[in-house]
Amino acid sequence: xxxxxxxxxxxxxxxxxxxxxxxxxxxxxxxxxxxxxxxxxxxxxxxxxxxxxxxxxxxxxxxxxxxxxxxxxxxxxxxxxxxxxxxxxxxxxxxxxxxxxxxxxxxxxxxxxxxxxxxxxxxxxxxxxxxxxxxxxxxxxxxxxxxxxxxxxxxxxxxxxxxxxxxxxxxxxxxxxxxxxxxxxxxxxxxxxxxxxxxxxxxxxxxxxxxxxxxxxxxxxxxxxxxxxxxxxxxxxxxxxxxxxxxxxxxxxxxxxxxxxxxxxxxxxxxxxxxxxxxxxxxxxxxxxxxxxxxxxxxxxxxxxxxxxxxxxxxxxxxxxxxxxxxxxxxxxxxxxxxxxxxxxxxxxxxxxxxxxxxxxxxxxxxxxxxxxxxxxxxxxxxxxxxxxxxxxxxxxxxxxxxxxxxxxxxxxxxxxxxxxxxxxxxxxxxxxxxxxxxxxxxxxxxxxxxxxxxxxxxxxxxxxxxxxxxxxxxxxxxxxxxxxxxxxxxxxxxxxxx
Numbered sequence: 001x002x003x004x005x006x007x008x009x010x011x012x013x014x015x016x017x018x019x020x021x022x023x024x025x026x027x028x029x030x031x032x033x034x035x036x037x038x039x040x041x042x043x044x045x046x047x048x049x050x051x052x053x054x055x056x057x058x059x060x061x062x063x064x065x066x067x068x069x070x071x072x073x074x075x076x077x078x079x080x081x082x083x084x085x086x087x088x089x090x091x092x093x094x095x096x097x098x099x100x101x102x103x104x105x106x107x108x109x110x111x112x113x114x115x116x117x118x119x120x121x122x123x124x125x126x127x128x129x130x131x132x133x134x135x136x137x138x139x140x141x142x143x144x145x146x147x148x149x150x151x152x153x154x155x156x157x158x159x160x161x162x163x164x165x166x167x168x169x170x171x172x173x174x175x176x177x178x179x180x181x182x183x184x185x186x187x188x189x190x191x192x193x194x195x196x197x198x199x200x201x202x203x204x205x206x207x208x209x210x211x212x213x214x215x216x217x218x219x220x221x222x223x224x225x226x227x228x229x230x231x232x233x234x235x236x237x238x239x240x241x242x243x244x245x246x247x248x249x250x251x252x253x254x255x256x257x258x259x260x261x262x263x264x265x266x267x268x269x270x271x272x273x274x275x276x277x278x279x280x281x282x283x284x285x286x287x288x289x290x291x292x293x294x295x296x297x298x299x300x301x302x303x304x305x306x307x308x309x310x311x312x313x314x315x316x317x318x319x320x321x322x323x324x325x326x327x328x329x330x331x332x333x334x335x336x337x338x339x340x341x342x343x344x345x346x347x348x349x350x351x352x353x354x355x356x357x358x359x360x361x362x363x364x365x366x367x368x369x370x371x372x373x374x375x376x377x378x379x380x381x382x383x384x385x386x387x388x389x390x391x392x393x394x395x396x397x398x399x400x401x402x403x404x405x406x407x408x409x410x411x412x413x414x415x416x417x418x419x420x421x422x423x424x425x426x427x428x429x430x431x432x433x434x435x436x437x438x439x440x441x442x443x444x445x446x447x448x449x450x451x452x453x454x455x456x457x458x459x460x461x462x463x464x465x466x467x468x469x470x471x472x473x474x475x476x477x478x479x480x481x482x483x484x485x486x487x488x489x490x491x492x493x494x495x496x497x498x499x
Contacts, residue, residue, distance in 0.1 A: 124161040130467045132157055133166030134498045136208075137194050141255050142248045143270070146229050147241075147281060149198065149206055154235045160200050167195040169497045172260060177489040191215050196227065206231040239282050246300055248272045250279070250288050251314040252335045253356035255367050256441070257426040259471035259494050262399050263443035264455050265369050265422040267385055268341060269352060271314065274300030283322070290314040294339045296382040304341035306383030307349050312339030323361070331358045341384030342377045345415055350375045363428040370421040377447065379413035400488055402453065402479050409481040412447045420445040435463040453479035467498035 119125055132152055136145050152158045170192045196210030210227035226246065233241020249271035256262055262270075274293035279286065292302045295310035305312050314337035321330045335354040342350040356369040380387050386401050402411065412418055424441035437460060444454040454477075461471035470493075477488045 123163075124159070125163075127159070127162045127164050128166060128499070129157065129164055130166070130498055132164060132198075133168065133196075134467060136196065136198075137166070137168040137498065139170075139260055139496075140257065142272075143250055143252065143254055145247060146231050146243050146245060146277070147250070147279065147286070149208065149229065149231060150233055150235045150241060150281075153200060153206065158198070158200050160203070162200055164198040164200070165196070166198075167193065167499045169193050169499075170260070170494065171496075172492050172494040175491045175493075177491055178487060189215075194227075203237070204232060204234045206233075233279075235281065239280050240278075241281065242276075242278045244276050246274050249275050249290055249292065249302060249305075249314060250277055251290060251316045251337055252354040252371070253318075253333055253358065253367065253369050255358070257365065257367070257424045257439040258441055258457055258459060258475075259461050259469075259473050259496070260399075260492070261457055261473050261475045261490075263369075263422040263424065263441060264445045264453060265371060265420045265443055267399055267401075268420060268445055269304055269354070269371050270385075271302045271305045271337065273302030273305070274298070275302060284320055286316075286318045286320075288316050290316070292337075292339060294383070301383055302339075303383060303385050305337065305339040306341065306343065306381035307339045308347070312337065312349075314338075318356075325362075328361050329358075330360075332356070339383075340373065341380055341387070342373060342412070342418060343379060343381040344375055345378030345413075347378075347381075348375070350377055364425065365428070366423075366425045368421070368423045370419070372419045373417045375417070376415045377412055377418045378415055379410065380407065400475060400477060400490060402477075402488075403486055406479055406481050406484055406486055409484045410451075411479070411481040412445070412451050414447055414451055414482075416447050418445065418447045431462075437461050450480060450482055453477065461496075469496045470494075471496070 115125060135148055135152070149158070153160075158164060172190050174188055174190075192212060192214040194210060194212050196208055198206070198208040200206055206229070208227065208229040208231075209225070211223060211225045212227075213221075213223045215221055228246040229243055230245070231241060231243040233243075235241070251271050252269065254263075254266040254270040256266060271292065276291040277288055278290075279288035281287075290313060292305050292312040292314060293300045293310070294305045294307035294312035295301050296306045298310070302312070305314075314335065316333070316335040318331055318333040323329055333354070333356040335356075336351065337354075338349060338351040340350050340352045344350060351374040352371050353374065354369065354371045356367070358367045359365070385399070386407060388404055388407065420443070422441065422443035424439065424443075426437050426439035429436045429438070438458075439460065440456075440458045442454075442456045444452065446452040455475065457473060457475040459471060459473040461469045464470050473490075473492045473494065475488075475490045475492070479486050479488075
C-alpha cells in the first residue's frame with residue numbers, strides 16, 4: 001500500500017507542475033529601489049562575486065505582499081538569516097547578512113527566462129535560485145529539506161506560480177594512503193549529478209521531483225529518481241504541515257562538516273527513503289512524526305530502517321535558541337525510531353534513541369550527536385547502508401563503506417547494545433574575498449572492545465566562483481570485528497558546482 005501511495009504521489013507531482021492558480025507576483029517596490037541606492041557599484045560587485053550571497057528576505061517581495069514597518073522588516077530579515085544558517089550549518093559573513101537586495105547571477109538567468117509568450121493566467125514561467133539549490137542539495141545538511149522549502153516560500157526566496165529548476169555537479173577523486181583491505185574500498189574516481197524541478201503551485205501546496213545520475217565503482221553508471229516531495233502546508237498561515245516523500249527522513253540531525261565523507265553516526269543511522277511526515281514548526285520549536293516504508297525488498301525502502309512488518313515510525317523534536325546576533329543559534333534535538341539498520345540475534349526490530357546539539361557563534365560551527373539502540377544487536381539487516389544486500393540506492397554519495405569481510409565476520413553482532421557518537425566543528429573564513437571553510441571531525445560506533453569502528457578526518461573547501469567549491473578531505477577509519485581488523489586511509493579532492 002505504501003509503495004502504491006508513493007508511486008501515485010510521484011505521478012501527481014509531475015502532473016501538478018503544469019498547474020497553477022494565481023497571478024504573477026510583482027517584485028518591484030519603491031522601498032527596494034531606495035535600498036539599492038545604499039550600495040555602491042563596487043559594493044554590489046563584491047557581493048556578486050561571493051558564491052554564497054545569502055540575501056534574504058527579498059524585501060520587495062515581502063513589502064508588496066504584506067506592508068511591514070521597519071521593525072517588522074528587520075525582524076523578518078533576521079528570521080530569514082536564522083533559517084538559512086540553521087539549514088546550512090555554516091556561518092554567514094556580515095556582508096551577506098546586510099545585503100537585503102538580491103543582485104546575483106540568478107537575476108540574469110531569470111531575466112532571460114522571463115518570456116511573456118509562455119505565461120498564462122495560471123503559470124508565470126521558469127526560474128532558478130542558486131541559494132535554494134545549495135540549501136536543498138548540499139551534502140552537509142540533509143534532514144530538513146521539505147521544511148526549508150516551506151521556509152523559502154515564507155521568506156520570499158521562492159515566488160508563487162513558478163517552476164524552479166536547479167542542479168548540482170559533484171566530482172571526487174580518491175587516493176588511498178594505505179593498502180586496501182580485502183573486499184575494501186577500491187574506488188579512485190566517482191561523480192554525481194543531481195537535478196530537480198520544484199513547483200510553487202498554490203499558497204498551500206508545494207512539490208519537488210529530482211533525480212541523481214552517478215558513477216559508482218561497484219555498479220558503474222546509474223540513474224535514479226531519488227527525490228519526491230508533495231508538501232501540504234503554509235507556514236505563514238499555520239505551524240502545521242505534512243508531506244509524502246521519497247527523501248531523507250526528518251529524524252535526528254546527522255549534519256556533517258566535511259565535504260562528502262559522512263560521520264559514522266550518519267552512515268549507520270541516518271534514514272532515507274519513502275516516508276509520510278506530519279510536522280509542527282515555529283521559529284523555536286519543531287516536532288514531527290514519520291511513517292516509514294521499512295520493507296527491505298521495496299524500492300522505496302528507507303535505508304537504515306528494516307522491519308519484518310514492512311512499516312516503521314520515527315518521532316523527532318528540535319528546540320532552537322536564537323541568539324541576539326542574526327545567524328547565531330543553539331539547538332537541542334531528541335528523536336526515536338523503532339527501526340534501524342540493525343536486527344536482534346533472532347531477526348527482530350532494533351530501535352534507536354538520538355540526542356543532538358549544535359552551536360553557531362560568529363564564524364564557528366560545532367555539532368555533536370549520540371545514539372544508542374533500544375535492544376541488543378545481533379548484526380546489520382538488509383536495509384543498512386553498509387549491507388551488500390541494500391537495494392534502495394546510494395543515499396550516501398562519497399561515503400567509505402567497511403569491507404565485506406568485516407561485515408561477514410559478525411561486525412557489531414555480539415548481542416549487546418550498539419552506541420555511536422560524533423563531534424565536529426568548522427570555521428568560516430574570508431581570504432582574498434573568498435570563502436574558506438576548514439573543518440575537523442571525529443565519530444565512533446561501539447558494541448564492545450572487539451566490535452567497533454572509529455573515524456577521524458580534516459579538510460577544507462574554498463569558494464572558487466559563483467556556486468562552485470573546491471575541497472580536500474582526509475579520512476582515517478579503523479574498524480574491528482571478532483576476528484578481523486582493518487584500516488582505511490584516504491585523501492580525496494572534490495569539486496562541487498551548484499546551479
